[in-house]
Amino acid sequence: MSTYPLDTLQARLGHVFRDQSLLLRAVSHRSHGADHNERLEFLGDAVLNMTVSDLLFDQFDDSPEGDLTRVRAHLVRQDMLHRLALSLQLPAVLRLSDGEARAGGAQRPSILADAMEAVIGAVYRDAGYEAAQALVRRLFEPLVSETVTQAWAKDAKTQLQEWLQARRQSVPEYRIETTRGRAHDQTFVVVCSVAGPGIEARGEGRSRRAAEQEAARLVLEQLSSTPE
């Protein structure tokens, strides 16, 4: 493998590794061989949890512990790590076995999220806590406000149900219209229909729940733009 993609990754991370073998290990899936990233992922998961906790503790100095826990859970979940891995273009540098590569492993959310954690763990091992903290803050600060809105707002399904109950209308129905993609990397399409006003909408998401939320949100939009 040319080292060029790894140089690009280091520029994106804002961190040049003293020990380049740490970075190489961090982007090596277990299918690639014995020197893989699972131990670094174990460490990186803890570094991430710690630095995100610290970030939230600082930034929301009035919020109770329950709110911080909820926002943290949103920030460190797989789809967030997957997005960050894509923004750092980890698929271009991932080291996989030939079989795993042919099977599309470089695009698998779980593999990318694990590699993202391993990279954070590798920065911690290479340069210590402050360096890892700086990286996590840079990556996650832009995501915090978006996440807070999601985590602290009532979710769309709850809002929709309350809207309908307040008007004594029947509960919405959700059904899966279709799923696309392979196991562990599926997209769900869910239709939410509301019998009373005769409205329906389609939502897509990486989980059934996410698709339902999106569908409920779209129904809510239609309801609130329709004169009662």
Add this chain to the structure above:
Amino acid sequence: MSTYPLDTLQARLGHVFRDQSLLLRAVSHRSHGADHNERLEFLGDAVLNMTVSDLLFDQFDDSPEGDLTRVRAHLVRQDMLHRLALSLQLPAVLRLSDGEARAGGAQRPSILADAMEAVIGAVYRDAGYEAAQALVRRLFEPLVSETVTQAWAKDAKTQLQEWLQARRQSVPEYRIETTRGRAHDQTFVVVCSVAGPGIEARGEGRSRRAAEQEAARLVLEQLSSTPE
């Protein structure tokens, strides 16, 4: 409250707080008032998880991620934190409402474990990552070898079942004989009986599972000291 017990605690921690109000908050249960320890507990939980992960990553440099995860889970669980809280004599400095104090709150494992995490979070806020790491290493290093033995050994119930199966004897039976104490702070007494050799033993523990393990361990001891 006299400051003397807090001075003693700081001596035991090997850390004198620049900001004494952080320490005071860390030992204040939510029943005591608005300035309580739940946010510091949120932070301390993450600091603990991170520093223990780092300790295990260093100390077991050949162990796969799964083993590290198992040992970490044993080290950071409530009963371990409860033991550490007792060894630091946290009950003497805990700040509780009068009602909670009368109800024995200063001895409740969950309250003590939470305060232990809050103290770790407070050291982190007061003096940074290295100080918190040094504290956690000092507290946890003596527990690691004991825990590794427990976590890597097969548990007693599994061993007992395998011992009996190898001799084509019927499976052991477990029944709760009695429970003592209030909800969230109960002690379970479980009897494990083995029909074939006609042996039984009583185990006590803070959970049903812990009591069963203890009972199974005692039955195993009798079986292995009895000529077959």
